Amino acid sequence: MYYAVRISINAVLYFGGWALFAWVGDSWLQLLVAVAMAVVFAQLGFLAHDLGHRQVFRTRPPSDIAGLIIGNFGVGLGWGWWTTKHNRHHANPNHEDHDPDVSPAVIVWSEGQAVNSAGLPRFIAKYQAYWFFPLLTLEAWHLHIASFKALLEPTTKRRGLELTLLVTHVVLYFGLIFTVLPFGMALLFLVVHQGLFGLYLGSTFAPNHKGMPVLTKDDKLDFLRKQVLTSRNVRGGVFTDIALGQLNYQIEHHLFPHMPAPNLRRAQPIVEQYCAEIGVDYLQTGLVESYGQALSHLHEVGAPLRR
Incomplete structure (x- = not known):
């Protein structure tokens, strides 16, 4: 029932948003539409995430069909590529050699990556907290x-x-935008929409692992410690849950990746209590504090290059 309601709401917002775009037409109000559609695209991304973890349907085929429709057709993100990449992340979170989310493509995540960086990553790494x-x-x-x-x-x-x-x-995305809007305004719509879409997605994933320990081949941890020690929860109420796609319960999500999103809140106190009983650090912060920890870590990583 939960996912039926959530999918229905997002479908109405998605198609309603594009209908509003067509109705507003050649107007600077389209920048507000771009902001709203960035939020809608990100929320669809959260749905695709849950589908990728088989949280929505009992079997694989309907999950794949819905994921392809939402991911590839709806927001233009490759379903197969993303699910493969994300599963690698879950298997070895924050591991330098195995987690694609901490590969030093532009941002570097450890002092070792910073020292060994070259070119653009090395230039950015010096003050990457400001670039993030x-x-x-x-x-x-x-x-x-x-x-x-x-x-x-x-x-x-x-x-x-x-x-x-x-x-x-x-074809449909660019065709609609450049048909309804004059060229310059269409370009500005693209910049605002895609820019905020990326900013929103990145800002919801950043509190989860950034600033947490980065593992190497020398770290030998069991499953529970590997998942808990590299993850961070973000406190908050219903608004935080919606805004972050309930990924603010990142520890529980990593321990039970197939658990439907609405159940993560219920599992949280149980997991926290168990970690306290066995002496495993369990980190839960506010949203602003989580960003502060992530940015502080990025700045510290770049320190060797500044020296």
């Missing part, structure tokens, strides 16, 4: 491009279907 949020405005574009690049790999499943849905999204 501005760079997130490019995250949506990065995800779109990575989705297409993944389809070049011969081992990718459903290449034809995924490519068709991605291309259909691109």
Whole structure:
């Protein structure tokens, strides 16, 4: 019932948002529509995340179908590529050698990565805490491009279907925007919409692991410690749950990735109590504090380069 309501609300907001876009037409009010649609796109991203973890349906086929529709067709993010990447992250969170989310592509996550960096990452790493949020405005574009690049790999499943849905999204998305709006305003809509979409997505994932211990091959942890010690929960009420797609219960999500999102809140006190009983650090902070910890960590990582 929960996911039926959530999917229905997001579908109404998605198609209603594009109907509003067409109705508003050539007007600077479209920038407000761009902001609203960035939020809608991110909320659909959270739904795709839950589908990828098989939280919504009991079996794989309907999860894949819904994920392809929402991911590839709805927001232009490759379902197959993202789920594979995200599962690797869950298997080894914050591990330098195995977690793709802490690979030093632009941002570096440990002093070792900073010292060994070169080119653009080395330039940015010196003051990357200041670069972090501005760079997130490019995250949506990065995800779109990575989705297409993944389809070049011969081992990718459903290449034809995924490519068709991605291309259909691109054609309809750009076609609608450049048909309704004059060229300059269309470009500005794209900048605002995709920039805020990426910023919102990145800002909801950043509190989960950034600033937590980064593991190496020398760290030998059991499953529970590997998941708990590298994750951070964010306190808050219903608004925080909705805004962060309930990923603010990151510790519980990593321990029980198939658990439906609304049950994570119920599992949280049980997990926290158990961690206290066995002496495992369990970190839970406020949202602003979580950003402070993440940014402080990024600044400390770049210290060797500043010296």
